[in-house]
Amino acid sequence: MRLLIVGGVAGGASAAARARRLSESAEIVMFEQGPDVSFANCGLPYFVGGAIADRDKLLVTTPERLRERFRLDVRPRSRVERIDRDRQTISIRELATGRMYEESYDALILATGAAPFRPAIPGIDLPGVFILRNLQDADRIREWITRGVRQAVLLGGGFIGLELAENLLDAGIETTVVERNGQILGPFDPEMTVPVVETLEARGGRLLLGTAAEAIHADSGGLAVQLTSGARLPAQLVVVGVGVRPENQLAVAAGFETGLRGGIVVNERLQTSDPSIYAVGDAIEVVDVVTGAKTQVPLAGPANRQGRIAAENALGGNVTYRGTQGTAIVGLFGCTAAMTGASEKTLRRSQRSYHSVFVHPAHHAGYYPGAEPMTLKVLFEPVSGQLLGAQAVGGAGVDKRIDVLAVALQAKMTVFDLEELELCYAPQFGSAKDPVNMAGFVAAGLLRGQHPQISVTDALRELAAGRLCLVDVRTQKEFDAGHIPGALHLPVDELRMRLGELPKGLRIAAYCQVGQRGYAATRILMQSGFSAVNVSGGFRTWQLVTAATARAGHSKPFVDS
C-alpha cells in the first residue's frame, strides 16, 4: 500500500500520523510546498504580536520527528503539480532545485488547504503589504515591524484580522480594521459583534465598516490605503485578511468537480469521484449539518478530524464525516465571541422558520466576585424546539456555553432539553441555573405559550405602526438613564396596581433590562386579560441591535457574504 498525501499542515499531518498508526506496512509520503509541516497556523497572529515569543513552539512537530516516530517520508518544499489519474502517479517539483519527479500511489489524499485571497487592487504587491498564512509570512511581518511601524491597516474584520488587531495594538501600533461589509465577523449576527467592536475601540483600535481598499499607494510615510469611501489611511503596514479560497488547482486540473465557492467535492467518506483519491480540510466543500447546504468552513478542528477519516478510508476503512456545524471562537482583550450552528442571517437567507431568544446572564454566580456579563442568543425550530444555532459574546465562560450548545446541537437536542441540562455549579464556575438553562427556560416558555416574546426589530416595527404599546417595566432610575423611544414607564412591582393605565385593546410589549422582569410583567398582563409579549432580551438587546444597525449605516457597498 502506497499512500501519498499532498499538504502537511492540519489535515495532511493528521492523515499521515493516523495512517501510520493504522498500518506499519504502508508506504506513506507527505509532500508540503512550504518548509514547515504541522505548524500551528492559528497561533500566527500571536507570534506576530509577540504573545507567543518562541517560534519553535509553533512547530507542532518537524519532518525529522515525523520520520522518527511515524516512519513517515516527509518532503517539505515539494510542490505537487499534477495528478495522472490513469497511471496513478503525481508529479512533484522540488522547489530548492526545480527538479521534477514522479511518485505512484495506491491512494492519494489532497490536503492542499486554502490561500488568503489577494484582491486585485493597485499596490497590493507593494513592500509593506502582507498576507498571513504561514510562519514565513509571520517572520516577514515581524521583521517589517522592527523597521518602525506606527500605523497599521488590516483589510478584513474576520477572525484573524481581529486577533491581529489585538496583537498590533498591544505592540503599540495604531491599528485600523477596514471591513467592506456592514459588520465584522461575518458568520455572526451583527448585534452579537457589537461588544467586540466596543472592546476593540476601547483599546484604541479603529474600525471602518462598509468600505474597502481600492488602491494602496507608496507614500512619503510608507503607504497610504485609498478606501472606496474616499478616505485615505496612512500606514506603514497593511495586512490583507479578506477571506481564503480553497487551493483547488491541482484537483481542478485533474478533472474533479468543485463547489460554488471552489471547494473540492467529496462524498461523506471524503472521497472524490476517483475512488483512490480523497480530499480534506480547507480545500473541500462540506455539508452544513444544520442547513444541509454545501459550504466552506476553513477551521482546524474539522480539518484534523477529516484527516483521520480520510486516512482510515484510504487504508480500507469505512468511516463517514458527519458534516460541519461551524463552531468558531475569537477573543481579543478579554472579549470573546463564539458560535455554533446556523446564524439568524443564514436561517433567514435559507428561508428556514426559526425562533430566537436572548439572555444576558453573568458567567458565574453574581454574588461571587468577578462575574462577567455575557449575551447568549439561541436559535431553534418552532414547535419541535430543536436547536439550530447559538452565539455568545462576553468575557469568561463564553467558550464553555457555546461548547455545551455545540454538543446539544450535535445531539439534536431541543430547548426543552436545555432546561434539564445538569451542569457544573459552584459559585466561581456557574449558577444553579446556568446561562444555558436560562436560555432553555426562555425558549421553552416561548414554545409552550407561557412566555410569548417579540424580537426587538419586530417590536420597533409594530410600535411604529401603532399596533403595539411598549412598556418599560424597570425602575425610574433605569428608565431615566435610557429607554426605548416611545415606551411608557410602569415598574413591574407596581404593575398589578396600575393596570388601568394601560390602553385596552392594544397589544402590550413589556421590556426590562435583560428580559426577566419583562417576563414577570408579561405573565401578570396575560393573566389580567391583556394581549402581552416580552421583548426578547430587553433593553440590552435593543442596545446591541440599534448599535449594530447604526454602525452598519445606510451604505452597504457590498453584500453580506
Add this chain to the structure above:
Amino acid sequence: MRLLIVGGVAGGASAAARARRLSESAEIVMFEQGPDVSFANCGLPYFVGGAIADRDKLLVTTPERLRERFRLDVRPRSRVERIDRDRQTISIRELATGRMYEESYDALILATGAAPFRPAIPGIDLPGVFILRNLQDADRIREWITRGVRQAVLLGGGFIGLELAENLLDAGIETTVVERNGQILGPFDPEMTVPVVETLEARGGRLLLGTAAEAIHADSGGLAVQLTSGARLPAQLVVVGVGVRPENQLAVAAGFETGLRGGIVVNERLQTSDPSIYAVGDAIEVVDVVTGAKTQVPLAGPANRQGRIAAENALGGNVTYRGTQGTAIVGLFGCTAAMTGASEKTLRRSQRSYHSVFVHPAHHAGYYPGAEPMTLKVLFEPVSGQLLGAQAVGGAGVDKRIDVLAVALQAKMTVFDLEELELCYAPQFGSAKDPVNMAGFVAAGLLRGQHPQISVTDALRELAAGRLCLVDVRTQKEFDAGHIPGALHLPVDELRMRLGELPKGLRIAAYCQVGQRGYAATRILMQSGFSAVNVSGGFRTWQLVTAATARAGHSKPFVDS
C-alpha cells in the same frame, strides 16, 4: 387554588416564583423556619473567609422583594410542624412568639432541605464547634474567628469542607481536614482527588485520611480534637461537615415513605403517595440516570429544577423530572475537580461492566502561553461505547470539559460521538483536538480494537504475576527521573529497530508519560506480531493511582460511603 410551600431556599423559592408566573390567581404561601429565604448557601464558605465581603450579596432575594414582585406570602421564622392530610391543613409555629396556627392547602410542596449531620461524639456542642448550613452559622463562625483562631479542624473532606479549608487558609489559619474515609471528595474516584490534596498541602493545609474525631475536649488553648488514630489536634475552631441528612421528619410523621438514605419517596412528577403533596430538593430521593438506582443528591441545580417542576404539576401541569446525574464541581487555590455521571467505584459496586480511559491534555493549545494540565477520565459501556461518567481535575477549563461531557451523557452519546464533537478552537480556548475529542479517540480506539489498553491496576497485577512485560517507551531522561518499578526501557523512536530485545510470547504493556507515545508503541508492536496493550494514561495515571493508594493507607477504619 391555595399552594403552600414548606421551605424557602433553593427548591422552595424556585417553586414559589414559578407558581406565581404560572398563576396570578393562586394563593401562594411560603414558610421558612430560618430568617432568610432564597439565600446563596453555596456561597457560605466564601463569606466565612471573606472572599465574598458583602453579606447582602448572599441574599438572592428577600421576603419583601418576593412579596412585591411575585405577590408571595412569605413567612420566615415559621416552622411547619405537622401535616393533616385528611383535612389538608398544616400546623405552623411562629418561632418569634411560639404561637401555633393552621393553614389549609389544595397543594403542598415540601422543600425542607437537608441538615448537616452532627455525629454524637462528646464535645460536639462545645463553643467553637460549628456546622455551616445558613447565614447565621456563617455569621457565628466569622464572629468566632475575630476572637482569635490560629488553628482550625474541619471534620469531613467533602465539597464544603475543602472550600472552607481554602478560605480559612487564605485567612491565615492553620487548617487540618480530617476525613474518615481513605479519600476526600467521596463521589470521585480516589486517584482523581490526588491533585486536589497536593494543592491543599502545597498551600499549607493538612489532610488526615482514614481517621475521625471521637471526642472534642475543651483545652487551655481552646479545643482539642481527639482522633480515632490516637492523634490529638489543638484547635480554636472546629467545623463539622461530614454530610447531610434529608429533613424528612415532617414527611415521615405524615406517613410518607422514605428511601434507604432517608429521602422522601416521590414519583417522576415529584409527587408523594398523596396526590396533593409534592417534595423537591435535598429532602427527596432521586433516580440516578446512569445506574437507575435511588440516591440522594444534595445539589442546588437539581433542587432549582425540581422546584419549577413541582410548581407546574401542583398547578395542574404534567411535567416529569428526568433524574439526576450528579454533576458536581469543587475548586480551591486554582485546582478544580469536576464530575458527571457514575464513578468507577459506583460502577464496580453496582457490578456494571465498563471501560475507562485517561488522558492528560493541556487545557488549551500548548503553544499559547498559560496552558494548564488536566487529567480527564471517561467511563463508558463496552461495545456500545455509551457514556457512563466522566471526571476531570486540573486548572482552567476543567469545568468546561465536564459540562460538555454532562451534555453528552444526558444525550446518551457514545465515545464515538465524542470523536466528532465540534468544539470551540482558538489557541487561548482549546485545541484543534480538544481534550474531550482526545478522550473520544482513545476510548473509541479501545472499542474498535485499534488501541488495546490496560488499566494501571491491572497492569501492575499482571506484571507481579509474571504475565506481562512492562515497557517504558519514554526518553532516557524521563525514565531516569522516575518509572514504574519492573519496567524495561525502550524509547518509542527506537522501538522498530530493537524489537528483538523484547521477550517473545509474553504480552507487552507499553507506557509513556500520558499515553500518546504508548499508543504509537502499541500500534508498532501489534503490527509486528506482539500481543500488546497501552497502559491507560501512562506514567501520570500510575502516579495518581499509586499516590491515592499510598494515602489511603492500609487502615480504613470506616467503609467508603
